[in-house]
Amino acid sequence: MANGRTRTSGWKAGLGAARANLVPGLLIQSAMLAVLFAYYYWGSARAFFNTVAGWKQEYGYGFAFLVTAFAGAILPEILRIAIFQRGSFRRQNLLNLLFGIPLWGIMGSCVDALYRGQTVWFGGGVTALVLLKKVAVDQFIYTPVFATPVIVWAFEWKKRHFSFRETGTPFAPSFLKLAVLPALIASWGVWIPAVSIIYCLPLPLQIPLFALAECFWSLLITYMVSERPALYEPPPGELPEPEPAAAV
Numbered sequence: 001m002a003n004g005r006t007r008t009s010g011w012k013a014g015l016g017a018a019r020a021n022l023v024p025g026l027l028i029q030s031a032m033l034a035v036l037f038a039y040y041y042w043g044s045a046r047a048f049f050n051t052v053a054g055w056k057q058e059y060g061y062g063f064a065f066l067v068t069a070f071a072g073a074i075l076p077e078i079l080r081i082a083i084f085q086r087g088s089f090r091r092q093n094l095l096n097l098l099f100g101i102p103l104w105g106i107m108g109s110c111v112d113a114l115y116r117g118q119t120v121w122f123g124g125g126v127t128a129l130v131l132l133k134k135v136a137v138d139q140f141i142y143t144p145v146f147a148t149p150v151i152v153w154a155f156e157w158k159k160r161h162f163s164f165r166e167t168g169t170p171f172a173p174s175f176l177k178l179a180v181l182p183a184l185i186a187s188w189g190v191w192i193p194a195v196s197i198i199y200c201l202p203l204p205l206q207i208p209l210f211a212l213a214e215c216f217w218s219l220l221i222t223y224m225v226s227e228r229p230a231l232y233e234p235p236p237g238e239l240p241e242p243e244p245a246a247a248v
Contacts, residue, residue, distance in 0.1 A: 068109070072217075
């Protein structure tokens, strides 16, 4: 019975997180829309956008790593310290940064590679058909097959004190159903509208706009995995076998 209840809670957790974050999600999407309209219709902002695009073209994946590491790890931690810890820096904040900076930086570099690939595959035009193809590949192939399982598994691994044995594997059926599915459902409410906006910009500006949404998503996934009771416990059959004790 407990196992069945846990399975049901996976769906409920995802839908509940999507509903709970509807207003914050709309706020971040509104901010992204404001950036999009500023790029196309506010001539005074064009010089700033051209400067950012120049940085992205010059530094490439290094720029993507730094911007997404800042947005996904450093900025949320600053907000946590300033708002929830009243300016008090703790050892846990340092551990969060040591974990989050490489995770979000590497994932941001992967997203940069995806955006580059999509431009090669479908072109850089902003038409309904091109946008539909890019959003579909992004949200229904890249996200469920790679991005969400890896990120959720990484946070579960951190939550379980970086124990591979306690965490299991990121592509185990029970993990995908009980841990990844809730995060995926919640992510679609944020990211389907978000990437639809992102793909309306030229390629060099897509990662900077992605970073804006990533900051919010980082806070959400941290809450879903780290701040709530675990929805997922690896079945014994999906855990690595313990190493045999060395003979004395």
